[in-house]
Amino acid sequence: MTASPSVEPSVDLVTLGQRLRHLRRTRGLTLDQLSDAVGRAPSQLSLIENGKREPKLSVLQAIASALGVPMQDLLRPEAPSRRAGLEIELAHFQQNPAYQALGLPAVRAGRRLPADALEALIGMHRELNRVLTEQTATPEVARRANAQLRADMRRRDNYFAEIEQAAARVLQSVRHTTGPLSQRGILDIAAQIGFTLHYVNDLPASTRSVTDLKNRRIFLPQVASGKGHDPRAVVLQTLGHFVLGHNDPSDYGDFLRQRVEVNYFAAALLMPEKFAVDFLAEAKADRALAIDDFRDAFGVSYETAAHRFTNLATHHFGIPVHFARVHETGIVYKAYENDNVRFPSDVTGAIEGQPVCRKWASRTVFEAEDPYSSFYQFTDTGAGTYWCTVHVESTRSGEFSVTVGTPYEHARWFRGGDVPGRTVSTCPDPDCCRRPPAALVDRWAGNAWPSARVHSHLLAALPPGTFPGVDNRDVYDFLERRA
């Protein structure tokens, strides 16, 4: 058996078929006439013209000579006419797995398909592709969304009046009038909004909670407490979506915004504005503001207290602040500022994933003798001098520093605001802490091969129509089991 070589793999079969059909028609030949001339069945030629069969080189040569053109004319990459170009494009769109997944029929772009129908289909395919590409959260899309959200938080001094009001109304509806919110209070709130809570041990691993909207049941993990999310916060965040009227997130930015809003809502219930402001006002009068005291008074995590402090500090007390959660490797996981502190950022304006200056309190704390005790530091930077208070917490993914900072002149309202500790940071000047000393460069340049750790969780992608990192099938299976 002899094999005749096929056409080169780079040739697009749909285009080849269109060129063949176009040349055949301009020469006034029917499929039958051409098939007689090349000694092949009409059905075979039809398959080739429809881009469904790859012709052997010998067949292609026979066709070219029957049509009286050089074979290269058949193999040229461009469409033979505008109409043919659109037909080729439609065929390609319909072969796309994203289109095939829709389960819609493939339209035959033959002569009987009207020109306007073809144009309309192509226009919609192009738009669908554009939207799908945009919604696929590339790392860059995620970074831009984060940067935009941070700018919005900064504009509001991280104070969301409408969420404070929603939280206050909820507290009023369950007649919660004093102090921190108890587990009893949380059950009352869920009942008030019309949900029941169910603690289960088979929640999908990719979720914090799953809500059955039909029967208004919220399923939550049976937490052994200790590490992980505050179980009260998880309930309140879930309820927040309903109280704040959230719909399925339309894109990654929307997802992030909802996340920030429900976290805010939960914190505003756990640390109600009125009581929190009273507490902070008293501490400020004593020049003894302290995040640990704030945490202890409301029985929340340090990070929740630090973050809640940023909601209230500027709006109620005129104190500009910054907040940062930094991994022991020096990488920023979360950050906020309205005090002009200059966080490191990439070209998209994103801070997450960037390394902070080694002289900043968020990093020097890891070298402190006892990083778990109260840590305070003044830092001179290009944007001015800042005072910071830092807390280190140990998690499954390593140690994190949680920093709250403020410009020099506001340090006096804080406990530890008179510490002598001081460092100088000249970042982004590479000589501050980034560029290795010349002697080390001499010794090691060209002799080092580091393998990078990828912070992929900072860049979670959002497949269109779902929630990032959550397998909908798991969720539906789960609800099915519980139905």
Ligand SMILES: [Zn+2]
């Ligand atoms: Zn530096």
